Amino acid sequence: MTEQFTILIADRNPHVRELLRREFISAGYRVQVAKDGREVLRMTNVNNPPDLLVLDLNIPYVGGLAILEQIQDRELPLPVVVHTFLTEYANHPAVKRAAGFLEKRGNNIDGLKATVAQVLQKWYPNSQRTAAYVNAQSEKGGVSNDGNK
Numbered sequence: 551m552t553e554q555f556t557i558l559i560a561d562r563n564p565h566v567r568e569l570l571r572r573e574f575i576s577a578g579y580r581v582q583v584a585k586d587g588r589e590v591l592r593m594t595n596v597n598n599p600p601d602l603l604v605l606d607l608n609i610p611y612v613g614g615l616a617i618l619e620q621i622q623d624r625e626l627p628l629p630v631v632v633h634t635f636l637t638e639y640a641n642h643p644a645v646k647r648a649a650g651f652l653e654k655r656g657n658n659i660d661g662l663k664a665t666v667a668q669v670l671q672k673w674y675p676n677s678q679r680t681a682a683y684v685n686a687q688s689e690k691g692g693v694s695n696d697g698n699k
Contacts, residue, residue: 553678555670558593558600560584560617561633562609570604573659574666587612594621599628602649602670604662607634618644629673631665649673 557579559570567583574581582600584590588611594603603621607614614634621628622644629649632639637653639645649669652662670677 554580556580556600560590561606
């Protein structure tokens with residue numbers, strides 16, 4: 551069996567964390583969750599960090615922008631998809647350098663899943679994990695081999 555991608559979901563809202571956790575597990579990912587910036591830093595500053603971080607910028611203790619900048623300044627950066635209500639940050643330089651950005655609004659879970667799949671495909675283009683996920687989603691009518699729906 552192909553190894554799964556690991557996604558870290560960082561959101562202050564426990565209901566959002568749980569909903570996204572369930573959705574990404576059902577899409578075939580291994581999922582970790584973090585409720586605040588301290589947990590994000592602890593879970594990403596390890597020898598085997600997650601493959602991608604979904605980050606709400608309005609996260610307590612260590613702000614989302616500070617986390618984003620720290621991750622981007624690493625020798626081996628981690629792809630980050632910013633998923634937030636705070637659209638005023640859309641033009642912030644760190645947010646513009648993020649691997650993906652999706653504003654929280656309504657029911658955009660499919661949009662978030664598509665954004666995550668596209669980012670993973672871009673960051674890990676030769677990974678068997680990417681090919682397996684894209685193939686599975688294509689069969690379900692989701693993401694195509696070019697990363698589009």
